[in-house]
Amino acid sequence: MATGTVVDVVMPQMGVSVSEGTITRWTKQVGDRIEADETIVEISTDKVDTEVPSPATGIVREILANEGDTVPVNTRIAVIAAGDGAAGDEAPAPATDNAEETPATPETSQTMAASAAPAPQPAAPTAAEESNGDEDDSSGRTFISPVVARMLAEHGLDINAIPGTGRGGRVTKKDVQAFIDGGGQAAAQAPPVHDVPHFAPPAEETVVVETPPPAPQAAPAPAPQPSAPAPAAPVAAQPPATASDGEELYQFNTIRKVIARHMRHSLDTAAHVTTVIEVDMTGVVNLRRKWKPEYQKRYGVNLTYIPFIARATIDAIGSWPWVNAEVRGETALIKRYVNLGMAVAIDDAKGLMVPVIKHAEEMNLVGLSRAVIEMAEKARTKTLSPDEMAGGTFTITNPGVFGALMGTPIIPEGQVAILDVEAIVKRPVVVTDQHGNDSIAIRHMMFLCLSYDHRLVDGAYAAQFMAQIKKSLESWDEQAFGL
Amino acid sequence: MTGAYLYELGVTPYGEALGIMTELAAARTQGAIPDTVMLLEHEPVITLGSRAVRGEELLFAAVEYTRRGIEVVEVNRGGRSTYHGPGQLVCYPVLDLRSRGKDLHRYVAQLEQAVIDTLAAFDLEGRVVEGDHASGVWVGDRKIASIGVRSARWVTTHGLSLNVDLDLEVYELFDACGLGGADFTSVAGELGRPIPVDDVRPPFRTAFENVFQVSFDALPAAV
Numbered sequence: 001m002a003t004g005t006v007v008d009v010v011m012p013q014m015g016v017s018v019s020e021g022t023i024t025r026w027t028k029q030v031g032d033r034i035e036a037d038e039t040i041v042e043i044s045t046d047k048v049d050t051e052v053p054s055p056a057t058g059i060v061r062e063i064l065a066n067e068g069d070t071v072p073v074n075t076r077i078a079v080i081a082a083g084d085g086a087a088g089d090e091a092p093a094p095a096t097d098n099a100e101e102t103p104a105t106p107e108t109s110q111t112m113a114a115s116a117a118p119a120p121q122p123a124a125p126t127a128a129e130e131s132n133g134d135e136d137d138s139s140g141r142t143f144i145s146p147v148v149a150r151m152l153a154e155h156g157l158d159i160n161a162i163p164g165t166g167r168g169g170r171v172t173k174k175d176v177q178a179f180i181d182g183g184g185q186a187a188a189q190a191p192p193v194h195d196v197p198h199f200a201p202p203a204e205e206t207v208v209v210e211t212p213p214p215a216p217q218a219a220p221a222p223a224p225q226p227s228a229p230a231p232a233a234p235v236a237a238q239p240p241a242t243a244s245d246g247e248e249l250y251q252f253n254t255i256r257k258v259i260a261r262h263m264r265h266s267l268d269t270a271a272h273v274t275t276v277i278e279v280d281m282t283g284v285v286n287l288r289r290k291w292k293p294e295y296q297k298r299y300g301v302n303l304t305y306i307p308f309i310a311r312a313t314i315d316a317i318g319s320w321p322w323v324n325a326e327v328r329g330e331t332a333l334i335k336r337y338v339n340l341g342m343a344v345a346i347d348d349a350k351g352l353m354v355p356v357i358k359h360a361e362e363m364n365l366v367g368l369s370r371a372v373i374e375m376a377e378k379a380r381t382k383t384l385s386p387d388e389m390a391g392g393t394f395t396i397t398n399p400g401v402f403g404a405l406m407g408t409p410i411i412p413e414g415q416v417a418i419l420d421v422e423a424i425v426k427r428p429v430v431v432t433d434q435h436g437n438d439s440i441a442i443r444h445m446m447f448l449c450l451s452y453d454h455r456l457v458d459g460a461y462a463a464q465f466m467a468q469i470k471k472s473l474e475s476w477d478e479q480a481f482g483l
Numbered sequence: 484m485t486g487a488y489l490y491e492l493g494v495t496p497y498g499e500a501l502g503i504m505t506e507l508a509a510a511r512t513q514g515a516i517p518d519t520v521m522l523l524e525h526e527p528v529i530t531l532g533s534r535a536v537r538g539e540e541l542l543f544a545a546v547e548y549t550r551r552g553i554e555v556v557e558v559n560r561g562g563r564s565t566y567h568g569p570g571q572l573v574c575y576p577v578l579d580l581r582s583r584g585k586d587l588h589r590y591v592a593q594l595e596q597a598v599i600d601t602l603a604a605f606d607l608e609g610r611v612v613e614g615d616h617a618s619g620v621w622v623g624d625r626k627i628a629s630i631g632v633r634s635a636r637w638v639t640t641h642g643l644s645l646n647v648d649l650d651l652e653v654y655e656l657f658d659a660c661g662l663g664g665a666d667f668t669s670v671a672g673e674l675g676r677p678i679p680v681d682d683v684r685p686p687f688r689t690a691f692e693n694v695f696q697v698s699f700d701a702l703p704a705a706v
Contacts, residue, residue, distance in 0.1 A: 048591060049634070053636055
């Protein structure tokens with residue numbers, strides 16, 4: 001593509017006393033076409049949200065700040081390759097090439113899909129969705145707008161099967177709708193091609209119940225189905241469901257699709273085992289009660305149990321590092337740092353995100369408390385950057401807040417263990433005093449459940465790892481971990 | 484002093500007012516109308532701004548609010564959560580800030596000043612509190628007015644709400660503004676007597692005209 005003028009998009013000055021702004025949402029992604037004055041990004045300060053219009057018409061070439069980032073006024077946040085004439089016409093040209101090839105390839109795309117689809121598994125759940133699209137402008141790929149990308153993903157369509165009427169043969173939203181309305185669902189038999197970018201940011205996924213696609217009469221034959229690999233496209237490989245009375249149709253949104261794919265893949269790969277240990281949390285419960293006001297006052301953080309458990313776990317990882325590793329074929333990468341994944345329920349518990357606290361081993365209780373709160377808030381408000389969800393080495397999940405007592409969690413891909421924190425409940429237990437006398441006492445008890453990959457970690461190793469967590473929690477060392 | 488339209492409405496459902504505001508903003512952006520200010524009351528609604536954390540600020544399941552006749556709506560304005568309902572004066576100025584110095588913070592400060600001047604007409608002393616999520620006007624340490632603003636191409640939408648006379652218990656149903664149980668108050672609460680919203684409209688109109696240097700005309704029906 002011809003190198004036209006390059007225009008910078010900068011963080012605008014929103015007032016004389018305003019020195020910085022926070023990126024709320026990119027409405028365009030790298031590779032998207034944008035008109036001058038069309039909104040490219042939404043920014044916010046404490047008090048005001050603002051849409052920032054594009055200074056030029058062209059293609060978004062670079063995005064230099066993530067959603068959630070706060071940057072000073074006049075910082076370059078994006079670059080647009082301006083092209084009203086030459087460059088603009090040239091850019092979409094590859095799309096035309098693709099379109100011309102389409103008639104020859106529909107069968108190919110169906111049969112190829114089986115081998116093509118399972119290959120690229122994004123490392124982190126949402127990295128794929130928020131990826132800025134690394135494709136080189138000149139790679140000859142079709143430019144796809146976020147709306148189109150989402151429609152393609154939701155209906156499991158192959159863009160190459162859809163005739164484009166947009167500029168340079170580009171496939172527009174209207175084209176996709178026309179294709180769907182025209183019974184084009186036949187193509188939905190093919191799993192989505194792997195290079196359909198999942199541009200749609202999760203924030204746009206709030207509307208999940210869509211009109212059911214037309215009934216699958218057009219589906220040519222059930223034949224391709226058995227050959228379609230389930231893990232690759234659990235949604236698209238099935239014929240579209242229709243809801244009857246008393247039923248409701250739920251189209252998987254992007255987050256759901258990513259969760260489905262990763263959970264299935266992890267179960268297909270790791271040899272899951274779960275070990276449970278019971279911990280007497282009475283000491284921690286009392287400490288938390290004691291420190292909570294102090295934490296609120298001095299640090300402004302709400303002290304929960306999670307930082308205690310995280311701190312004890314990270315400490316135990318130091319002695320039992322194999323639970324903090326990654327299996328690659330017949331080698332294991334043992335990590336000396338702990339990037340702690342925190343499973344966070346979002347969308348009224350209809351979705352899950354796993355932000356990662358980097359180098360959690362360097363943090364004390366205050367640091368962990370802050371990080372946990374910050375990450376949970378970012379997850380719920382869907383302002384996590386891809387980077388903040390990548391690189392986890394060990395994960396903690398906490399269904400205990402909802403009263404759950406035991407669970408067998410699935411290990412996140414690229415890790416070998418996940419710790420499930422369960423509810424703290426008062427139970428009568430037998431306690432033995434220093435003289436060996438038994439008595440029954442009311443104690444705050446909690447189960448910890450560790451799922452681990454038996455390819456690397458054996459039961460005895462896991463049990464000792466957990467025993468050390470138990471010991472730390474039951475005899476909290478204020479000096480070592482404390483306030 | 485420039486001219487501006489004033490569009491006064493009574494108790495209006497949130498969605499309906501939002502629709503009018505959006506149309507006015509589109510017209511203002513195209514230069515089809517001058518600055519226009521909406522003044523109204525809402526039917527009971529909790530709105531969640533872009534900085535609201537739904538799970539933390541809504542203390543009950545959605546159905547509980549429905550049961551109490553309160554709508555819950557997510558909106559694309561700045562700020563966190565707030566409540567609107569009868570007994571509260573709501574003002575949505577649709578202004579083009581390009582002719583007003585392109586300064587959003589100055590604009591927010593002017594909104595605060597308009598409220599402070601309105602309160603002064605009732606011998607109440609409003610003040611602004613510095614800090615995150617604290618935009619609005621306070622009387623003592625009780626919040627009396629909330630502000631949440633959006634701008635696109637320097638045209639403003641959303642605005643402010645001033646508690647005139649309403650049952651403040653509603654603020655216990657959610658963590659308003661994410662302030663963690665800050666006290667809310669109203670003009671009636673501060674004066675210790677009931678007061679209709681319509682009694683607050685005239686001093687607010689005057690205060691707004693003075694602060695923003697505009698003179699209001701009623702919005703012609705044709706727009």
